[in-house]
């Protein structure tokens with residue numbers, strides 16, 4: 437009984453250590469622009485852009501899946517602000533994004 441308990445604890449500890457190392461090793465750094473960009477979109481989460489909500493479009497823009505801004509309800513001044521933010525704020529790779 438005690439041997440089984442010790443074996444379980446040992447295996448759990450080893451697996452935890454392996455998962456912790458893998459988490460650090462394969463960690464994908466978050467683009468610091470994501471939260472700001474999501475906040476610059478209207479927040480209606482209507483899906484009219486073809487993405488699952490405003491955060492989905494923000495992720496697609498940062499991943500360079502789109503070169504324009506397919507958000508339908510965004511107001512012209514908000515569109516301009518968003519484009520200026522992306523054009524003037526470099527990402528983790530040091531590059532900015534210029535939307536059409």
Ligand code: SF4
Pocket residue numbers: 477478479480481482483484485486487488489490491493506507508509510
């Ligand atoms: S169309 Fe605009 S408001 Fe609607 S989910 Fe897409 S980004 Fe958000």
